[in-house]
Amino acid sequence: MEDAGIWLRELITPYDVYLHGASEILLWRRTEFQEICIVQTEAFGKKLFLDGIVQSSEADEFIYHEALVQPAMLTAGMPRRVLVLGGGEGACLREVLRWDTVTEAVMIDIDAEVVSACRAHLPEWSQGAFHDPRVQLLHTDAVQYLEHVREPFDVIISDMTDPVEDGPSTFCFTREYFRRVQAALGDHGVFALQAGPLSPPEISLHAKVLRTMELEFGHVQAYPCNAAVYGRPLGFAVASRTPIHARLDPERTAPVLDAHVRGPLRYIDAHVARGLMATPPFVRAAIDASDVVYTDAVPPRTAHAAGWEAGA
Amino acid sequence: MEDAGIWLRELITPYDVYLHGASEILLWRRTEFQEICIVQTEAFGKKLFLDGIVQSSEADEFIYHEALVQPAMLTAGMPRRVLVLGGGEGACLREVLRWDTVTEAVMIDIDAEVVSACRAHLPEWSQGAFHDPRVQLLHTDAVQYLEHVREPFDVIISDMTDPVEDGPSTFCFTREYFRRVQAALGDHGVFALQAGPLSPPEISLHAKVLRTMELEFGHVQAYPCNAAVYGRPLGFAVASRTPIHARLDPERTAPVLDAHVRGPLRYIDAHVARGLMATPPFVRAAIDASDVVYTDAVPPRTAHAAGWEAGA
Amino acid sequence: MEDAGIWLRELITPYDVYLHGASEILLWRRTEFQEICIVQTEAFGKKLFLDGIVQSSEADEFIYHEALVQPAMLTAGMPRRVLVLGGGEGACLREVLRWDTVTEAVMIDIDAEVVSACRAHLPEWSQGAFHDPRVQLLHTDAVQYLEHVREPFDVIISDMTDPVEDGPSTFCFTREYFRRVQAALGDHGVFALQAGPLSPPEISLHAKVLRTMELEFGHVQAYPCNAAVYGRPLGFAVASRTPIHARLDPERTAPVLDAHVRGPLRYIDAHVARGLMATPPFVRAAIDASDVVYTDAVPPRTAHAAGWEAGA
Amino acid sequence: MEDAGIWLRELITPYDVYLHGASEILLWRRTEFQEICIVQTEAFGKKLFLDGIVQSSEADEFIYHEALVQPAMLTAGMPRRVLVLGGGEGACLREVLRWDTVTEAVMIDIDAEVVSACRAHLPEWSQGAFHDPRVQLLHTDAVQYLEHVREPFDVIISDMTDPVEDGPSTFCFTREYFRRVQAALGDHGVFALQAGPLSPPEISLHAKVLRTMELEFGHVQAYPCNAAVYGRPLGFAVASRTPIHARLDPERTAPVLDAHVRGPLRYIDAHVARGLMATPPFVRAAIDASDVVYTDAVPPRTAHAAGWEAGA
Numbered sequence A, B, C, D: 001m002e003d004a005g006i007w008l009r010e011l012i013t014p015y016d017v018y019l020h021g022a023s024e025i026l027l028w029r030r031t032e033f034q035e036i037c038i039v040q041t042e043a044f045g046k047k048l049f050l051d052g053i054v055q056s057s058e059a060d061e062f063i064y065h066e067a068l069v070q071p072a073m074l075t076a077g078m079p080r081r082v083l084v085l086g087g088g089e090g091a092c093l094r095e096v097l098r099w100d101t102v103t104e105a106v107m108i109d110i111d112a113e114v115v116s117a118c119r120a121h122l123p124e125w126s127q128g129a130f131h132d133p134r135v136q137l138l139h140t141d142a143v144q145y146l147e148h149v150r151e152p153f154d155v156i157i158s159d160m161t162d163p164v165e166d167g168p169s170t171f172c173f174t175r176e177y178f179r180r181v182q183a184a185l186g187d188h189g190v191f192a193l194q195a196g197p198l199s200p201p202e203i204s205l206h207a208k209v210l211r212t213m214e215l216e217f218g219h220v221q222a223y224p225c226n227a228a229v230y231g232r233p234l235g236f237a238v239a240s241r242t243p244i245h246a247r248l249d250p251e252r253t254a255p256v257l258d259a260h261v262r263g264p265l266r267y268i269d270a271h272v273a274r275g276l277m278a279t280p281p282f283v284r285a286a287i288d289a290s291d292v293v294y295t296d297a298v299p300p301r302t303a304h305a306a307g308w309e310a311g312a
Helices: A061-076 A091-097 A112-121 A142-147 A175-185 A200-217 A250-260 A270-276 A281-289 B061-076 B091-097 B112-121 B142-147 B175-185 B200-217 B250-260 B270-276 B281-289 C061-076 C091-097 C112-121 C142-147 C175-185 C200-217 C250-260 C270-276 C281-289 D061-076 D091-097 D112-121 D142-147 D175-185 D200-217 D250-260 D270-276 D281-289
Strands: A006-013 A016-022 A024-030 A035-040 A046-050 A053-057 A081-086 A104-108 A135-138 A155-159 A190-197 A219-225 A234-240 B006-013 B016-022 B024-030 B035-040 B046-050 B053-057 B081-086 B104-108 B135-138 B155-159 B190-197 B219-225 B234-240 C006-013 C016-022 C024-030 C035-040 C046-050 C053-057 C081-086 C104-108 C135-138 C155-159 C190-197 C219-225 C234-240 D006-013 D016-022 D024-030 D035-040 D046-050 D053-057 D081-086 D104-108 D135-138 D155-159 D190-197 D219-225 D234-240
Touching: A006 A035, A006 A053, A006 A200, A016 A035, A016 A046, A024 A112, A024 D024, A035 A112, A046 A112, A053 A061, A061 A091, A061 A155, A061 A190, A061 A219, A061 A234, A061 A250, A061 A270, A081 A091, A081 A142, A091 A104, A091 A155, A142 A175, A155 A175, A175 A190, A175 A200, A190 A200, A200 A219, A200 A234, A200 A281, A219 A281, A250 A270, A270 B270, B006 B035, B006 B053, B006 B200, B016 B035, B016 B046, B024 B112, B024 C024, B035 B112, B046 B112, B053 B061, B061 B091, B061 B155, B061 B190, B061 B219, B061 B234, B061 B250, B061 B270, B081 B091, B081 B142, B091 B104, B091 B155, B142 B175, B155 B175, B175 B190, B175 B200, B190 B200, B200 B219, B200 B234, B200 B281, B219 B281, B250 B270, C006 C035, C006 C053, C006 C200, C016 C035, C016 C046, C024 C112, C035 C112, C046 C112, C053 C061, C061 C091, C061 C155, C061 C190, C061 C219, C061 C234, C061 C250, C061 C270, C081 C091, C081 C142, C091 C104, C091 C155, C142 C175, C155 C175, C175 C190, C175 C200, C190 C200, C200 C219, C200 C234, C200 C281, C219 C281, C250 C270, C270 D270, D006 D035, D006 D053, D006 D200, D016 D035, D016 D046, D024 D112, D035 D112, D046 D112, D053 D061, D061 D091, D061 D155, D061 D190, D061 D219, D061 D234, D061 D250, D061 D270, D081 D091, D081 D142, D091 D104, D091 D155, D142 D175, D155 D175, D175 D190, D175 D200, D190 D200, D200 D219, D200 D234, D200 D281, D219 D281, D250 D270
Parallel strands: A081 A104, A081 A155, A104 A135, A155 A190, B081 B104, B081 B155, B104 B135, B155 B190, C081 C104, C081 C155, C104 C135, C155 C190, D081 D104, D081 D155, D104 D135, D155 D190
Antiparallel strands: A006 A016, A006 D006, A016 B016, A024 A035, A035 A046, A046 A053, A190 A234, A219 A234, B006 B016, B006 C006, B024 B035, B035 B046, B046 B053, B190 B234, B219 B234, C006 C016, C016 D016, C024 C035, C035 C046, C046 C053, C190 C234, C219 C234, D006 D016, D024 D035, D035 D046, D046 D053, D190 D234, D219 D234
16 A cells, blocks of 8 residues: 555455555446446556456456466367357457357357446457457346357356356356356367355355356366466366366367467466366365355355355 | 454555454564564464565465475475575475475574564464474574585575565575575575565566576576465476476376375375476566576665566 | 554544554553553554554544543532543543642543553553552442442543443443433532544434433533544533533633643643633534433444444 | 445555545546546545545535634634635635625636536535636636735635645745735735644644744634544644734624624534634644744645654
């Protein structure tokens, strides 16, 4: 709290606070669904906040978005049809479109104001993705869209805000949601999602989400996102009906990346992708110890701090 | 900043602040070398601060200490003599002593008050390590100790505080220091150290330290520490005079861990160890782009925020 | 949040926070009744906190304590017997003992550990008061003590912590408490107390306390305490069964101060004392508009922020 | 730091921080002269910040503006021509226009964008003042305007931002400025200004400003502003070439207020006005001990925290 006058406070836990100092407020607006704030910072460049929770920063969004998208794409093999749920910044879309195998990329974001704010203020994120002719952008509810998918997708990416109570993503971490995703993928498609913080005091939400996913997908692989702006590691996951372990052997993936993915990738290469998939024992233990399954009747209920549940 | 009245503020950058809320102050003392503060927190258990910088927390010190010690030990093969520089909590020592191959573990910490405070208040960290008959504990200056090493060590771990200006570790990140470490290792020994934050806006210090190390060791491998309590990833490194790439093949390391290392390890296993060693392209690029070498004449000079240099 | 690493956070309201930066923690302890913290600061010297709420600072405690004690003493005329309830720092006692008319000064503080901590760490506050032969110090409950007073006091000072729920002072702002105080004073004695914040968004507690006092005393005069360390003005009050308005005419009080009060006073003189007694219209209006009376059955219930009640 | 996500940080001293929690950002803009931020808060209503320093809040601006304007008006007797320097909110103007004796009110604010932002977002402050036919509003430099005043004013109010280095008010606290003000007043006019914080650790700036004023005016009366939003008392002053002490006798001022001032006033009445003028001994001592005179060559130089000078 040194050199700025405006600070966006984010609770990591109720006892661990991250203060984001802003040098300019580029946008502050309350939409139908949430509160958007885009600020300029000195160290991380621009940062996007939704409902007070940082979504990504100019300096390290590449870590978040490459790590969320590329492992699923590599797992899928030669993905053609890809669906992005959420991801208003357009950076998931950008990562998807790197693949010359992709012929269709559908993006669903319920909040048109968020998408247009990102297009206006954060063009470094999307890098022209919204103009790619392979893209179809829809502003509708992800859950409803999933129910009407006819042709299965090869990859679905769920880049939702944290499941804060009464937030727009509350029902995007439940068994019913994962069932709809699975149905939209078919037996060979691959699903990736952001699934809450991964640090030991906060791992409970992640563990429960993964336990819930396992019931629908059978094969789920937890892995970390180590972008700095979130104040601690986040947990991602890849899931499929078909076995996914060991798919990311560099001997197989390096030639694919070379042949089909327009670079440069700054965070992921074939070795980093394999490395991410090695789940630490404490993460596996937390998932195994979790006995809660989230459903639409009992969705995640977290107030401020994403994964924090006292005594959890 | 929700539920606590006492907050320890740490600058990640001058514009990114981490506030650690404490429910009790277990110890606050100014020693000859630094300021110690040990607090109880709700989410991370106990936390140790030196000169206002968090060193480790009860909840995730295992991530830090396993990641700092075990890759070097695995790289070394069958380490017998190990030197720990710094590491007042005793948790590096604990990780070293897991190995039944180790016959001597020397620990050098300049500040006897820090070590005794940790022994009194943080026994969960050392878990009896200070009572192990293989251990020799000395309170002297690391630089001076290194000059008098006769028999080479197999592994040296440098677990120093950040190189804050005028702090006790200022000269533990310079070319001269690395030369002394290298001399104390011989040609086949392995060195590991904590070397500053790894996030894109702060990577400058890490990159320069690694560039400096490369001049002395020839073979240096950067890798991340993803413990949450530091508010962003830190950068560790393993270094040796002999090539270290690819040494951590799980087919070789898994049987060694099984046979010689008393567990349970909670963060490292054979696959995680290999995974950590896959350096992301942006880290390699930052090191390659760094043209500063730290020397005793021109050591790292960072004021508050560890790796932050405006405009760097 | 500039130059310190340790910050004591105090809520002025849930949306207005005062952060007290500390350069040293001189004492932190949990007693039978509350949590004590004494810190060294750069701007205000030492500060005392009880249950996370600042009590006084070395730099401006003279404003608080002169303003709390001297108007009541001046109103009383030639006070001989004085009772201080609370006031663990010993500074109320110091102000009482300035008067050569005083022959007995009784101080009641329930928490012996607070008093001994203040004597050890904050001698600048008491300035030897505890050694004055006129003083009797008792560690008992104020409410119980009041029930056993036989000879009436000329002045009673209530220097309690804010009525935080479940705190030791919860029942020191109720009608029953004021009745006991009134009984211990007789018809001509004068009562003074600290009664919560005075700023417009927080005036509700003060207004209700004063309304409650009026029922017992008949004559109550609200006045402000403008010490800086509390982050906003506090409200004090003087009360008596006999009319107190206009008693503080400088033509009467200046000679009394000269003749009977050992100086130097740094905040109060005869003109300042009269000036304080001029209640601003918004304060009078708030008291008049208040229709709640605190009783032992329904005492003040404030959680963190002293006088804050949403929507009040 | 409880219930808001956006916090405006203000340094009271470098070791005492006030965090203003905002529920909405109504305006953020960088003008030619300064940075404007208008926010909605829960406890204080709307707040205006210029260059990160709170100017006034909806909940207690009446305390600030009545206290700044009315004592000077009462001292002047029957003021007709009044000049307001600064005061972009329009609330000084509102207080001036309460007087039916006033025939001309000139307001000079260098920053037209601030004035129009306040007119748009803070109409509760000006309450129609800008539409009063007695008002002349000019956007020019106060110093330059003063040089061209021909007919003397009865009252001049200087409601400038704090003299932050390189801010627009740097030269509005110097001997040359006060000389120009004095020339624009004539021998019987009265000057009032906001002159920095009044708390003991910060009183140095106020003391020096008042010492500087005394050289030009001869008669200067320091008095406090006890609005809460500034986190500590501010220091105001009234100055004139003719003696001003004792002018505010309620027997004289109460009938004037009744006859000529359209109410209701919520903070000032005849008794409060006299009471404010009673300067506490520590304030008088600080002014007397001050030996610095601010000049255009050596103006106040404070960086962040208004009156703070280490070791002062």
